[in-house]
Amino acid sequence: MTSHEPFISLSGMSKSFVGIRVLKDVDFDVREGEVHALLGENGAGKSTLIKMMAGLYKPDSGAITVNGEEMKFAATGDATAAGIATVYQELLLFPELTVAENVFLGHYPRTGAGWIDWAAVRARTRELLDQLDTHDLDVDAKVLTLSVAQRQRVEIAKALSRNARILIMDEPTASLVESDVQRLMQVVRQLRERGVGIVYVSHRMSEIFALADRVTVLRDGAHVATCDIGEVNEQQLVSMMVGRPIDSLFPKAEAEIGETVLEVKSLNHGRHVQDISFRLRRGEILGIAGLVGSGRTELALTLFGMTPATSGEILMEGVPVHIGSPRQARDLGIAYVPEDRGLQGLVRPMAIRKNVSMATIEKLSSGIFIRARAEADRAREAVRRFGIRCRDIDQPVSELSGGNQQKVVIAKWLETEPKVLILDEPTRGVDVGAKAEIHTIMGELVKRGVAILMISSELPEVLGMSDRMLVMSGGRVTAEIDRAEATPERVGAAMTAHRGAEAA
Amino acid sequence: MSMAVNLPPIRPPTGQKRPGLLRRIFAEYGQECVVLAAIVLLFVVVTLVNPRFINANNLVTIFSGNAYIAVAAIGMAMVIMTGNIDVSVGALIGVLATVAGTLAVSGYPIWFALVAPIFVGMAVNTVIGVLVAYAKIPSIVVTLGALSILRGGLISVTGGTWISDLPPDFLIAQKRLLGLPVPFLFMIVLTIAAFLWMRYSAFGRSIYAIGGNPEAAVATGIPVERRLVSVFAIHGAFAGVAAILFATQLQVIQSTVPPNLELTIITATVIGGVSILGGSGTVIGSTLATILFATIGSALIFINVSAYWLRAVIGLLILATVLADMLRRHRRT
Amino acid sequence: MGKIVLSAILALSFSTSLSHAQSTWTGGDDLPTSPLACDGAAAAAAAFPYDGGEPTDAPDRKGKTLTVVDVPKLVGIGYFNATSKGIADAAAEMGTMNAKTDGPSRANIDDQITLIDNYITSGVDGILFAANDPVAISPVLKKALAAGINVVGYDANSEPDARQWFVNQAEFNGIAKSMVDAMAAEIGEDGAFAIVTSTFTTPNQARWIAEMEAYQSECYPNMKWLETVEAQEDNILSFNQANTLINKYGDEMKGIFGMTSVATPAAADAVTQAGQCGNVAVVGLATPNAMKPYVASDCVKSVVLWNPVDLGYAAAYVLRAVADGTLEPGATSVEAGKLGELQVINGSEILLGAPFVFTKDNINDFDF
């Protein structure tokens, strides 16, 4: 199926924002029926390049050729008309509208009278979803009721409904659990078989090696290399991306494990937290694995006081405590780095300084007055300690890259000097370099006696970083596995187990 | 209602069980149901107290007397669904009513006097829409300013004179068609038309899309700015129709701004279930809410609520409706 | 849902229990009423001492051209356009007065006070006012007096010592008598009626209604007072309220009083559109322009109102007389141009005359 003439090719693409060149003279092309992986750290220029192909940004210079014809994309409509569709990372769907509507919004089939032909909309949506092996999705369901994986399927159906020849996928697996990742990869292969060219952006090496035909690496807005996947290995790709070699992907730091800090007995909250018991010790990293909806995040939210427990017991250093709000949790020494950085973790328009001090603002105040100098000192210290790349501490965090934003969240919570640190998907959407840095920080923390509860969808991360892991399914703990005994197979089995049937 | 148009998706796809029709309607149109239930309840209770409540004339008063508010609320619902608001609509209706009356007594053809306010309304709101969509000024700021400008302008120009000697053919709100009052027909026809248009036309759906997720709307290729201007312009057209109903209800027109009209219209819209966060609600809800207000107003007189406490009772009922809706939503999630 | 049922029931029980306690009219302020004698015999005019205020160190303004500002309750309604016209007419006639009208765009006590305050600062010679609230406006008027400005009220009074003279368009009890007499003539001395007013807090309307109740209970005890409803200054709301009254009481209700220029035409229109002309009488205060269609169609027999053009005209003349020093405390009458001699009553008030009744025969002679 693979033809050698590129369907779309971009040459000499450059783009600046407020005088900063984010893309310098980049060439890129995609052929029909190939998967072309696009790699690079956050800020390397991947999204700018993608948005130019989608018609959202206009290049300062450079040319776009589609099917041998030079095109100017003035608006998203032009790119769509040229057969290019994009599945963005932050899925761009309309929560209050139905699946079918989302798929055909903007290009509805019409009846003779010009009204929307709802019967056709529904039938064709059904057809498209069936092509994607998604037979279980109700075309009349409102999108707000769907899971992330289901929404993504809707996005892909949307792209196909416009007869896309090129499909751009921006970190499609970033928020998917392992089983959904497998299904998605299946779908991508299927699309490739049908001659669709796919631009695949991901940080996950395993997927790239499993799927891609070719790979292009960007660094600092410049083109580094384009090669067939057979010509490179993982190490080479990583060093091309970061410009330096990276030693180990999961640097497990050895720390001394001490006495129990947090003990939970038969904790309950709603459907997703049922009868949970475990202990967490000083210097330990306890990983929590489970599918979305297994109750991992809900457990964290209950421990953090967002959704206080309805029954059960929580003991901090042996003392029974009640946690009714995040504030109480914080005062007890529990910190939570949440799953959704932009929504829950950061006040993005605010300066780094103010974000870092947010959870400790009482400590940094005399009476009700904020001690501005102390606050600035703490923020500078955090920037230095975590290597946050920024202009200064008064820069709004919205201007930082994903990895640096995550470091700000972690810095904010470490300011509280927690005894227990809950990390929910700490490295999602974070590039390779920053990911390693965050893992290093975790290592330092456990060395200093902090107990870490880490939730991750990325199985290698859980396996690589944890001393012990809990596997959750259906709101219950289905397995507790020591590091030495943990294998992907065993954890995977427990993740899909029913109601503690496979309790270890 | 003709069956020529395609019905919305109701039948389940093969092999899937779907909840009953009633439950689906309640899930989809919950707030509309709450308001409708409140209207029915009021009718039942008040009729038991005083059976004259449901005599034909009183039904006309309730359903037709506030029709102009319902018509204006249709446009307001569209504006609010896009995530915007308009606090100047009351002043605009005052201006447009005066325009209609002045044209009618100045010798222009009657059809012209009846059509001109619609276009003037569209023109004024197009300017507002441009300021909101292209100059990116929050709609509440633009319309607060427009409120002052329209109100001050009307007073400077007319001084609040009465316009009388209106030609009888001009007074369309007093006429009946098929035995039904014209304002009532306008309210029903426009509500249904707007509902269907918003449900079945690509433009109508894009209103929901813009309110629900503006970024996604841009990425989907919806010309958000242009659509916003159009929505404001359409809202202006509805204000024009409302102004005509307002102006032709009596044989005289006072060229002033009706007090607190914008608050009544906004309240009707949000009580009717249009989310002020944008993206959801229907015009049926706003029309029902207008009828609810009219019913409350009439009911309180019929059951001899002390006029002093009338507004307190109305406030209490509005609050109760709001809280009932919130409780319903919480239960659902 | 349960919540709604509950609150509706609560509201209903709450309201019905209240309605029993509610007799007819208890609103307005607590000022005593003074109904006129039923046969219209003028009560002996008791001589009151002058109780108005005096400007401090007012310059001699005799014969000089005066800069005068007229601050009505609100601008943009026909009634005050007419008073404003009267003032302008008088000023033109005298040739020694520069008068201008500026008022709030809503009948709002605060805006009115602010405006007057601004004009004190700008240094006018005289202020004409129609108060939105008699007490609230007084401090700022006293300030005007203290600044040596001549202050004369019309239409709606302030506290007496906050102004010099007040031109009374018709005494409250006089209006009340005219209204109730007109109603009794149309519906008989045992008919039932209801009232549509703007709001219960509007002082003039509240006083009129209080006087009407006093007069009716004394002179027409068999007339039945059904109820009073509020309709703001909103003509469609007035129309709806009048309709609701017609629907509620059916044949029982024989008449509707309209208390404002907005409520009266709306009530007349409701009666017209309900096909009840001749069955339900409409008597009310209104400006002629608003009432012409209804008077022409015989649906409304009589509209009670003083002539607001004359009211403004008289006010301007009184101000001129005060500034010239020809109208001094203790005077018993004042010369007001074409209106002739006007009587002083109640110490510091000048009576415009008996209320004017517009009928089919004369209504087209007026344009305001």
Added chain:
Amino acid sequence: MNLRALIRHETFLALLLVLVLIVLSFQSDRFFTVSNLLNQGRLMTEIGLIAIAMTFVIATGGIDLSVGSILGLVAILLGVFWQNVGLPLPMAIVAAIAAGTLAGFMNGFIITRFRVPPLIATLATLALYRGLAEGISQARSVRGYPDWFYVLGQGQVLGVPTQLWILFAAAIIAAIILAYTRWGRTVYAIGSNEVASRFSGLSVEKTKLALYTASGFAASLAAVIFVSRVSTTRSDMGTGIELDAITAVVLGGTSIFGGRGTILGTIIGLCLIQALKNGLSLAGVKGDGTIMLIGAVLILAILVSNIFGRSGSR
């Protein structure tokens, strides 16, 4: 970027104010005099107090439309407590302010406990509180307060209107709280991202509850000053004052979406509106012309600051 845009708006507004002051003083020599300016201060105190509290509320992304109705309710209660209940006047004042503060608390309670959007909640209580005022007052007004009470609204202290001192004090305290304390920081954080604020352990609900209560308190205080200034109580007092206050706040650069705004901006906005009202009136422009101009200034000021703000940030 944010901070710079903010400074820019206020600088621009202050320049506009200076310009307006200069132009208006050329129009009328009675405008730029100490006594006139002080008097204008007296007239804007009630709106000012409400606008200061409203700045906090809007900075959290909320709104309070019920302030005008609370003002009316408190005015009525003050009269009723004093005359009908027979409390000594100082007690009546305290009781009425307490009731108004409670009304604000109710707003906050409905908003935080039932998650009702502030616009809707306060739209409902706007009707409710005004209705209560009407029902309680039975359309009667209360007059004839003792003379000492009028010092508050009509008197002077050190040559400056009494209530202007209160406005000064309130503005300074509010400015300090918003700019330099952790409460102010919490307000901005909630306005920028409520969820993240909650996740950071900030007391979002308590803060909001406190702000709506404070807004009720400010309206109550304004009510007492208002009653003292005009010597009477009426149930229709304060009608429409919410829009005036919101206009001042928005003109002052507070973002209607929350997260941005300062007390200084609000005060400048307030002064600008008052200067226009007064100065234009002195210059012979009628009231209706003035409100048209204020409407235009509001739109243009935000437009210009948007244009500058955008060219600077990209």
